[in-house]
Amino acid sequence: MEILDAYVLTEPNNQNLLDIFKGEWSSKLPDNCALVTQPGTAQLFEDIRIVWAEKIFGNFTNWEILELGPLEGGHSYMFQARNAKNVISIEANTRAFLKCLCIKEIFKLDRVEFKLGDFVSFLENTNSQYDIVFASGVLYHMEDPIKLLELISKAAQRLFIWTHYYDEDIILNREELRHKFSPLSSGEYNGVSYDYSTQSYKDALAWSGFCGGSQPVSKWLTRGSIIKALKQFGFTDIQINFEQPDHPNGPAFALCGQK
Structure with a gap:
């Protein structure tokens, strides 16, 4: 690509903005929007998981929200539409x-x-309190996921998580997934024991639209380890939804937690 190819020679319009990243978009824009993201298939701007979380926690009006890993701003858009007072969204991937x-x-x-x-560094160095922390699609990208859960517990009384988790029976029976995972292991963080598998991104790192973690590997916690850690960090009221043991990328679920 020559530098002159980077110039846009059409009349200014919003589609031009989206086409800077043509072929890299994960999210589909709202159905009432005429703009197009490519390939853009995930319904993150009209996400029923956010609708569910609001029903669990109550109206987001005037809430201070901390969002970890906004990806392409779909949930951020939904928070503003639901009258959040302020949303701080932290993203480490420069293209995202x-x-x-x-x-x-x-x-x-x-x-x-x-x-x-890096939102881990942010959480380590902030004294701010938020009405809720949203961590959708980030826990399974972490090298130290238990540490992240502890840091979240210090920043808010409520949290929402959507994440993949490691289930040995499911993963080992998925030919397209099992080569990416190490055998089940055990670890401990600040007195919290947990089970996990190390996951490798492998060929996914070659895609310009890659939106995983900052390292070539991450730890996938077991479902039980996630819930156990949250309870130890004070989130005693946990509600679970969107169970997807057969999710194409590995078993997943969502939860809302309150202290």
Whole structure:
């Protein structure tokens, strides 16, 4: 690609913003929006998981929300539409961050602040308290997922998590997945014991739209280890939904936790 190929020679419009990342989008824009993201299939701008979380916790109006890993701003868009007072969204992937800025401009998300950087470092160094922490699609990308759960527990009385988890029986029976995972192991963090498998991204790292973790491997906790850790960190009221043991990328579920 020559530098002149980077110029846009059509009249300014919002589709031009999206086409900067043509072929890299994971999210589909709202159905009432004429703009197109490619390939853009995930319904993250009209996500029933967020609708469910609001029913569990109550109205998000005037809430201070901390969002970990906004990806392309779909949930951020939903938080503003539900009248959140302020949304802090932290994204470490530079291309995902720039896509979030495109979405912020297109939809005028004036109550969302996208920050570029590592949310673990942010949580380690903040004294701020939030009405809720949203961690959708990030736990299974972590090298130290138990540490992340502990840090979240210090920042809010409520949390929402959607995550994949390791289930040995399911993974070993999925030919397309099992080569990515190590045998089940046990670990301990600050007195919390847990079971996990180390997952490798392998060929996924070659895609320009890659939106996984910052390292070539991550730890997938077992479902039981996730729930056990949350209870030890004070989230005694846990409600679970969206159980997907047959999810194409590995078993997954969502939960809302309150202290």
